[in-house]
Amino acid sequence: MAEVKDWLNASKIDRLDAELILAYVLDHERTWLVAHDNHELQDTELRQANAMAARRGAHEPLAYILGSREFYGREFAVTPDVLIPRPETEQLASAVLEYCGGTPCDVLDVGTGSGAIAVTMALELPDATVTASDISPAALEIAQQNAKKLGAKIQFVQSDLLQNVHGKFDVIVANLPYVAHDWQVSPATKYEPSLALYADDAGERLLKELTNQAPNRLKSGGFLALELDPRQAKNITNYAVKNKRFTVLKTAPFFVIFQIK
Ligand SMILES: C[S@@+](CC[C@H](N)C(=O)[O-])C[C@H]1O[C@@H](n2cnc3c(N)ncnc32)[C@H](O)[C@@H]1O
Secondary structure, three states: OEEHHHHHHHOOOOHHHHHHHHHHHHOOOHHHHHHOOOOEEOHHHHHHHHHHHHHHHOOOOHHHHHOEEEEOOEEEEOOOOOOOOOHHHHHHHHHHHHHHOOOOOEEEEEOOOOOHHHHHHHHHOOOOEEEEEEOOHHHHHHHHHHHHHHOOOOEEEEOOOOOOOOOOEEEEEEOOOOEOOOOOOOHHHHHOOHHHHEOOOOOOHHHHHHHHHHHHHEEEEEEEEEEOOHHHHHHHHHHHHHHOOEEEEEEEOOEEEEEEO
16 A cells, blocks of 8 residues: 555656656546545555556656647547647647638648647637548547547548548648658657658658649648748748749748748
8 A cells, every 4th residue: 555645756757747647547637636645545556557657667658658648728539559749739730720710711631640630620610621631540540539529520531641632722731740760759759650750851751742732732822831840941941932832921940831822
């Protein structure tokens, strides 16, 4: 037997992660632990908490251990089949929402993963029609579960970029894989699917390919919003502007929004 405070003090992982694990095991809010630090843990709870802490100690991301991650104020189920949604992508979603607000909008989320962007678009823009695609059937399954649980109406398509996607859109938004094979990544990232992370050509292959395909799939004046690494922004911007009829609407460290001429 051990009390909450004993377990937290003995834990060798980050304190916040330890609290979140214990809160999950005890099925309470994290703040409950503060007021109940004398609460005695049952053997089964102790075993479960120890096993989860050991996984975290081996660098497995907490989101996979707990099975969810918050994105734009909503909880998304995540498994090792999908990338864990990132705060950078919330900034991309927020910028896209600014351009879509107020008018009915046809939105396509390419490489939807957990469905974080598509579900956010569908719920924040009730007049929008949202399509989400991914090359990975396993990711699409998770995205569909998230859309159902969160009450978002989305059409899902399995597709390599825009190959199987039909129609034209006001906005194409994408957080595609853009990590170059030789970049250093954190130990936790090694738990995420390679298909969601890496791309050839210094991480730029899929970004460039989407700028090639997007002009035929955007309505006049439509937007292409791409998440990328700051190291890629100049190259991708030059590529899109020189070759593909795009102008730059907005740049930020982790994304560029283009408009089709
Ligand atoms: C970086 S993850 C982004 C997931 C999600 N959009 C997010 O922001 O959290 C990239 C996603 O693109 C998908 N993907 C990889 N190659 C693709 C391709 N050629 N066509 C479509 N999707 C692809 C992966 O399966 C993965 O789900």
